[in-house]
Amino acid sequence: MSVLGFLAGRYLVGLGRRTHVATVSAISFGAMALGAAALVVTLALLEGFQATIRAQLAEAGVHAVLRPTSGRTLPGGDWLAKLRARHPELEVRASSGGAVWCLGGDAAVPAELEAVDGLSRVEVNRVLAAQLGVGAGSELTIASPKLVLTPLGPLPMRRRVAVAAVSAMRPGDDRAVVLVPTRIGAALLDLGAPNTVELRARDVTQAWRVASVVQAELPKGVEVVSFAELNRPLLAALTLERAMIGFGVALVMAVAALNLLCNLALLAAEKRADVALLAAIGLPAARIRRLFVALGLGVGALGGVLGTLVGGVGAWLLDRTRALPLPRGVFIVSHVPFRVTPGAVATVLAVSLAAALLASLAPARAAARRNVLEGLRYE
Amino acid sequence: MSDALVIARGVRKGYGSGERRVEVLRDLDLEVARGEMLAVAGPSGVGKSTLLHLLGLLDRPDGGELLLFGSDVAALSVEERARWRNRRIGFVFQFHALLPEFTLEENVAMPLLIAGQPRRSALATAAEQIAAVGLGHRRTHFPDELSGGEQQRGSVARALVAAPELLLADEPTGNLDAANAEALFETFEELHLSRGLTSVIVTHNEALAGRCGRTLRLTGADVEVGCSRT
Numbered sequence: 001m002s003v004l005g006f007l008a009g010r011y012l013v014g015l016g017r018r019t020h021v022a023t024v025s026a027i028s029f030g031a032m033a034l035g036a037a038a039l040v041v042t043l044a045l046l047e048g049f050q051a052t053i054r055a056q057l058a059e060a061g062v063h064a065v066l067r068p069t070s071g072r073t074l075p076g077g078d079w080l081a082k083l084r085a086r087h088p089e090l091e092v093r094a095s096s097g098g099a100v101w102c103l104g105g106d107a108a109v110p111a112e113l114e115a116v117d118g119l120s121r122v123e124v125n126r127v128l129a130a131q132l133g134v135g136a137g138s139e140l141t142i143a144s145p146k147l148v149l150t151p152l153g154p155l156p157m158r159r160r161v162a163v164a165a166v167s168a169m170r171p172g173d174d175r176a177v178v179l180v181p182t183r184i185g186a187a188l189l190d191l192g193a194p195n196t197v198e199l200r201a202r203d204v205t206q207a208w209r210v211a212s213v214v215q216a217e218l219p220k221g222v223e224v225v226s227f228a229e230l231n232r233p234l235l236a237a238l239t240l241e242r243a244m245i246g247f248g249v250a251l252v253m254a255v256a257a258l259n260l261l262c263n264l265a266l267l268a269a270e271k272r273a274d275v276a277l278l279a280a281i282g283l284p285a286a287r288i289r290r291l292f293v294a295l296g297l298g299v300g301a302l303g304g305v306l307g308t309l310v311g312g313v314g315a316w317l318l319d320r321t322r323a324l325p326l327p328r329g330v331f332i333v334s335h336v337p338f339r340v341t342p343g344a345v346a347t348v349l350a351v352s353l354a355a356a357l358l359a360s361l362a363p364a365r366a367a368a369r370r371n372v373l374e375g376l377r378y379e
Numbered sequence: 380m381s382d383a384l385v386i387a388r389g390v391r392k393g394y395g396s397g398e399r400r401v402e403v404l405r406d407l408d409l410e411v412a413r414g415e416m417l418a419v420a421g422p423s424g425v426g427k428s429t430l431l432h433l434l435g436l437l438d439r440p441d442g443g444e445l446l447l448f449g450s451d452v453a454a455l456s457v458e459e460r461a462r463w464r465n466r467r468i469g470f471v472f473q474f475h476a477l478l479p480e481f482t483l484e485e486n487v488a489m490p491l492l493i494a495g496q497p498r499r500s501a502l503a504t505a506a507e508q509i510a511a512v513g514l515g516h517r518r519t520h521f522p523d524e525l526s527g528g529e530q531q532r533g534s535v536a537r538a539l540v541a542a543p544e545l546l547l548a549d550e551p552t553g554n555l556d557a558a559n560a561e562a563l564f565e566t567f568e569e570l571h572l573s574r575g576l577t578s579v580i581v582t583h584n585e586a587l588a589g590r591c592g593r594t595l596r597l598t599g600a601d602v603e604v605g606c607s608r609t
């Protein structure tokens with residue numbers, strides 16, 4: 001061990017002697033540990049909530065959408081059948097359709113009809129429900145541009161249906177949409193090739209991978225919209241939230257680092273005579289600077305590591321023991337979720353190391369620059 | 380060129396500037412031969428410590444020429460000055476003898492540790508040196524557990540531990556009783572004989588000064604420094 005390690009170690013630990021240095025460094029150590037722990041717990045909390053939200057998104061929504069790169073309909077051929085056959089782990093819902101009028105309540109509005117295979121009931125989306133003033137249980141009439149000859153002359157083909165549900169909106173879609181079973185759709189419109197295909201993994205944890213899994217098997221003219229792209233605004237908001245809150249809590253680390261800086265400066269002033277003595281017996285200025293940086297890093301980095309450890313284990317325990325319950329029915333989870341990720345741990349360690357280093361540099365330089373004789377001359 | 384270890388020619392040193400300027404050393408000429416034991420005496424504030432600091436490379440003269448070990452000290456780099464202080468010069472300071480967080484043994488070993496010696500051998504050498512100044516039983520004590528005289532002897536041990544060529548001691552017997560001061564001087568004399576140590580010792584003790592080969596009397600009043608051979 002070099003003499004710097006020896007000196008720094010003694011100043012920090014104090015060897016059972018209650019040195020002022022040891023006390024002061026204990027305070028700074030605690031501050032850094034607290035800052036690191038706060039940061040880890042906050043990041044774990046954010047990650048916990050956000051993971052819950054992402055899981056909820058995957059649970060409720062579509063995992064990928066296939067759509068034509070141009071035009072209204074997807075190219076024909078047997079690629080869709082092949083896709084179905086090759087990926088039994090995916091639910092594939094092709095929908096085709098066109099423009100219709102919907103009449104219900106006291107209004108008639110243009111809407112997009114989507115005939116969805118596998119769908120057994122009629123659903124309207126929120127926009128249409130609001131425009132028509134209908135909801136689950138109401139009835140509505142769909143009128144298509146297809147004409148039928150009646151005793152009264154040619155009239156649009158009409159079909160009266162019962163609305164079974166109001167479906168969730170696809171993010172970014174503000175059209176009025178009515179979803180119907182293929183049987184009804186075919187009666188109202190000449191259904192050609194599908195215009196969109198929605199994909200869902202039966203195992204919702206695979207939501208993020210669906211787009212990349214099918215990507216290679218799609219013919220020209222079909223593009224895939226991934227889960228991330230489908231939910232871009234929300235996911236971007238979550239990322240921003242994490243960055244901003246993380247930054248805010250990282251300010252705690254800055255305060256801890258300032259405390260460390262003050263204590264190191266104090267230490268340098270108090271140990272002035274000792275530092276001068278060391279310089280006088282041949283410790284070069286550069287090594288005096290390194291001694292103080294070592295002291296700062298010893299306090300700050302070790303405090304950061306300890307805080308990260310305590311915070312990480314604490315967050316993990318809080319999650320495992322479900323120690324913080326949430327009111328039932330208000331949140332989608334029953335307890336406050338924490339999730340400690342390696343990335344968050346690495347970030348906190350890096351931040352505390354950098355903070356400790358920055359806090360040490362100025363006092364270390366000041367200590368190394370001080371005139372030797374001034375430290376030695378007076379008692 | 381003589382084989383003098385220390386040569387000072389017209390060395391000047393003062394402090395402050397303007398009205399507050401104090402000229403402490405004015406045109407000091409001094410030679411200390413290898414193996415010589417020089418006592419420095421004079422009233423308080425005359426510049427004894429100032430002289431020792433110049434010789435110990437802790438401060439730089441304002442003017443004149445100072446040669447140590449045959450080299451002009453003005454030409455030394457900061458690193459070389461530090462290395463010389465560590466290995467070639469032993470300094471006993473007037474105040475601030477020992478580092479309070481370290482045991483006597485560790486304090487004495489410090490110059491060796493700074494020089495990069497392994498801890499074990501440095502501590503062993505330190506233990507021998509501590510025994511040589513009569514503090515063998517106090518090795519593992521901390522400075523605040525030692526009396527003023529013991530601390531002073533400890534700092535003498537530290538000054539000698541790296542076997543320096545030049546010993547500079549600023550009132551090393553200031554806190555010692557007559558018997559201990561006597562013993563310390565005997566240690567110095569022994570080192571002169573055995574190792575050819577050269578030393579410059581500031582002391583108020585006329586009896587001890589008398590045992591040195593030569594006494595440099597700083598009077599302050601005159602520019603020329605009185606020098607008496609005893």
Ligand SMILES: Nc1ncnc2c1ncn2[C@@H]1O[C@H](COP(=O)(O)OP(=O)(O)O)[C@@H](O)[C@H]1O
Nearest residue numbers: 394395401403422423424425426427428429430
């Ligand atoms: N850094 C300094 N600034 C101003 N004056 C100083 C400084 N150091 C020493 N002096 C003055 O120089 C003179 C000599 O001091 P010093 O060498 O310590 O004397 P001695 O050791 O002989 O008692 C004193 O008058 C002291 O006040």
Ligand SMILES: [Mg+2]
Nearest residue numbers: 427428473549
């Ligand atoms: Mg003095």
